[in-house]
Amino acid sequence: MIELLLVGFFGACIGSFSSMLLYRLPEMRTNKSLTLSSPRSYCPHCQSSLNLWMLLPIFSFLIQKGKCLYCSQRINSSYLINELVHISIILLIALNVGINCIGFIYYLIFTIFYILFFLDLKHLFLPIYLNVSLILIGLLINVVFNIFTSYQEALLGLVAGFGSLWFINALFKIIKSKDGIGGGDFILLGGLGSIFGISSLGPIILLGSSFSILIYTLSDRTKREEIPLGSGLILGAIFFYLIQNIFI
Ligand SMILES: [Zn+2]
Known part of the structure; x- marks a missing residue:
């Protein structure tokens, strides 16, 4: 059970990472100052940098009810959906293929x-x-x-x-x-x-x-x-x- 929780958490992190890639990779073609690591992830409405725990939408949706902590604007639900899809798929794979290479x-x-x-x-x-x-x-x-x-x-x-x-x-x-x-x-x-x-x-x-x-x-x-x-x-x-x- 602990193993599945850790696997689910890993899936949530990769889901959040995928959201960042889906946003930044197309932007990086025209905006040369943007990289994968810089600037730090920020709210698209008020540009405030996000804390580490806010990077996982599943936590920020639970705690902040889907709104930015700084400006209270609604966070796009696609971030949460990406994370939930990743958690579901990684758990399906863990249960059917195993937690292995x-x-x-x-x-x-x-x-x-x-x-x-x-x-x-x-x-x-x-x-x-x-x-x-x-x-x-x-x-x-x-x-x-x-x-x-x-x-x-x-x-x-x-x-x-x-x-x-x-x-x-x-x-x-x-x-x-x-x-x-x-x-x-x-x-x-x-x-x-x-x-x-x-x-x-x-x-x-x-x-x-x-x-x-x-x-x-x-x-x-x-x-x-x-x-x-x-x-x-x-x-x-x-x-x-x-x-x-x-x-x-
Ligand atoms: Zn904001």
Whole structure:
């Protein structure tokens, strides 16, 4: 029980860290004075720096009833939601996979998926360092632990995942003289291929493109001109994994 409480607390910290990344990574592209560590986290309304315990929205929502301690403005509930999702997922992994190295890898992959999903959804931004981390994690876990597939499948998945979207985009570019698919999407599909293997790519692309179109259809068209393919591919990969492991 103590172990699960500690795991939940760790999930809450990473949930809070994810909120910070989702806010700062897109901003850092234009605001060069902003880094991951500076300035310290602050209230977006009154700019007051937050104390250590205020960084965990679950505590600040309980104690301050969802309002800033300094200016009493309401805190955006997405911070609390990020934290609750992370706590739920890390506990699900701890109970089903175990509190061990493999469980940690599952949670690490989930966290990168989570950040990439929302960055692409809101900003069509798939940072190369997160995409490349997925490729490295995929190759490492399948070469060393054979967690999701064999290392041959993982290597072929990387090449085919990257190559297939690159090829489609190259054809599009010849016909339309502009890019049809963002470069981040090629690397992301390469990463998904290296985690789940080449045979997963067909279902992931099929599910992923359906989810992307669904997101586009449900979005406000006045604000969205491009389809967030990366977000769809991530949902496709998660559904592919769940279908394969839970329902079959
Ligand atoms: Zn404030």
